[in-house]
Amino acid sequence: MSTTETPAPGIGPVEGESLYTVDNPAPLIEAPRQRTKKTPKSTRGNFEMAAWLFMRLSGIVLVVLVIGHLLIQLVLDGGVSKIGFAFVAGRWASPFWQVWDLLMLWLAMLHGANGLRTVINDYAERADTRLWLKGLLYTATVFTILLGTLVIFTFDPNIR
Amino acid sequence: MATPVLDKVEAEAAESPYITVTFRIRRFNPEVSADAVWEDFHLEIDPKERVLDGLHKIKWDLDGTLTFRRSCAHGICGSDAMRINGKNRLACKTLIKDINPEKPITVEPIKGLTVLKDLVVDMEPFFQAYRDVMPFLITKDTNEPTRERLQSSEDRERFDDTTKCILCAACTSSCPVFWNDGQYFGPAAIVNAHRFIFDSRDEAAEQRLEILNDRDGVWRCRTTFNCTDACPRGIEVTKAIAEVKKALITRRY
Ligand code: HEM
Ligand code: SF4
Ligand code: FES
Numbered sequence: 524m525s526t527t528e529t530p531a532p533g534i535g536p537v538e539g540e541s542l543y544t545v546d547n548p549a550p551l552i553e554a555p556r557q558r559t560k561k562t563p564k565s566t567r568g569n570f571e572m573a574a575w576l577f578m579r580l581s582g583i584v585l586v587v588l589v590i591g592h593l594l595i596q597l598v599l600d601g602g603v604s605k606i607g608f609a610f611v612a613g614r615w616a617s618p619f620w621q622v623w624d625l626l627m628l629w630l631a632m633l634h635g636a637n638g639l640r641t642v643i644n645d646y647a648e649r650a651d652t653r654l655w656l657k658g659l660l661y662t663a664t665v666f667t668i669l670l671g672t673l674v675i676f677t678f679d680p681n682i683r
Numbered sequence: 684m685a686t687p688v689l690d691k692v693e694a695e696a697a698e699s700p701y702i703t704v705t706f707r708i709r710r711f712n713p714e715v716s717a718d719a720v721w722e723d724f725h726l727e728i729d730p731k732e733r734v735l736d737g738l739h740k741i742k743w744d745l746d747g748t749l750t751f752r753r754s755c756a757h758g759i760c761g762s763d764a765m766r767i768n769g770k771n772r773l774a775c776k777t778l779i780k781d782i783n784p785e786k787p788i789t790v791e792p793i794k795g796l797t798v799l800k801d802l803v804v805d806m807e808p809f810f811q812a813y814r815d816v817m818p819f820l821i822t823k824d825t826n827e828p829t830r831e832r833l834q835s836s837e838d839r840e841r842f843d844d845t846t847k848c849i850l851c852a853a854c855t856s857s858c859p860v861f862w863n864d865g866q867y868f869g870p871a872a873i874v875n876a877h878r879f880i881f882d883s884r885d886e887a888a889e890q891r892l893e894i895l896n897d898r899d900g901v902w903r904c905r906t907t908f909n910c911t912d913a914c915p916r917g918i919e920v921t922k923a924i925a926e927v928k929k930a931l932i933t934r935r936y
Binding site: 574 | 713717864896900902903931
């Protein structure tokens with residue numbers, strides 16, 4: 524402390540050396556993120572509500588579809604050993620199983636994708652990171668849904 | 684019948700209730716260092732005293748630069764929520780004997796809000812979310828308080844739990860969704876919206892529901908129950924949030 528001023532009575536000298544002066548001020552603590560005029564106004568709408576409801580409703584349907592799927596594929600009638608081209612071809616000959624698998628594909632993919640969207644929103648902190656991760660997620664989801672749908676509809680049991 | 688010897692031993696034990704407790708405090712002073720550091724203080728203290736008494740002892744007798752908020756010291760004002768042994772609590776409602784004084788007691792500022800100094804955080808984003816839900820009575824025609832607004836005891840009971848909030852921010856700052864980017868309204872704002880949404884005298888429930896239907900509103904809640912665990916008033920916070928979600932769905936469809 525280079526000051527020679529005598530402090531007012533009752534006030535002792537400041538303990539320790541201060542790192543900062545008028546020319547070298549203490550670091551500014553960034554203002555926390557607030558809802559300012561710049562933050563988008565259109566953050567309301569029923570999308571988040573629909574997504575929330577969809578997670579629960581698709582979950583209920585998935586319980587039936589997925590458990591049924593696992594039973595048929597892995598447990599009943601000889602378990603995994605029976606699965607082969609012929610087994611898949613046999614099942615997809617029936618429109619019932621086509622619809623079952625199509626529904627399972629769409630619901631599981633949309634449910635999983637929306638779940639991961641939530642995870643990204645909850646964990647990615649920077650706007651850039653979010654954008655990239657979601658871009659990757661949506662691309663993968665659309666690709667998988669389209670490819671799966673294409674296969675279910677164009678499956679040819681006589682393929683060589 | 685106790686023997687005289689035992690009496691004496693007991694009396695001696697009763698004479699000195701003091702034990703040595705280590706307070707491990709997260710210190711931060713932007714004028715000294717950009718980093719926060721842990722600092723240990725050793726105190727002789729009666730374990731039946733509260734963490735707040737320990738902090739007072741440190742501030743008054745050991746290190747006057749220790750900075751924290753407190754006002755009422757009796758669990759009413761909500762200014763001394765802090766993270767004690769990793770859990771959000773009011774320092775004035777936490778007895779030292781209840782949080783294992785054998786080990787160092789860690790005291791940190793609540794998470795998710797900017798630390799200004801030591802245990803003091805910037806509460807502005809928290810109060811911003813609170814103001815956003817319009818936490819005051821709104822009526823359509825008669826705004827002047829001309830006479831008492833009557834209500835049946837059942838109607839009062841409907842939102843009784845959420846009237847107990849003291850705005851300490853223990854819940855909001857325990858929520859992992861709030862930690863992420865601080866944009867989520869947070870449990871406390873929803874609790875205080877709930878207090879009016881389910882009040883039969885209030886007429887702006889629809890507006891408040893619309894506000895909480897936001898991208899960063901109730902739908903970001905992941906039902907982790909951290910808020911219910913943290914609330915020093917014992918409010919069933921997660922349940923209140925669920926009731927708001929339910930109202931949003933049932934009032935529309
Ligand atoms: C078997 C029946 C299923 C049920 C009942 C179910 C139910 C749910 C529910 C209710 C949520 C929302 C949780 C929340 O909002 O906090 C959820 C989240 C999620 N689900 Fe499912 N689900 C099922 C199957 C699946 C499948 C097959 C997948 C993968 C394709 C999946 C992937 C996810 C993911 C990634 C999340 C996000 C996790 C999170 O929010 O923490 N789920 N599930
Ligand atoms: S709900 Fe409980 S924890 Fe949250 S601000 Fe109110 S009193 Fe504090
Ligand atoms: S000091 Fe008022 S609530 Fe603890």
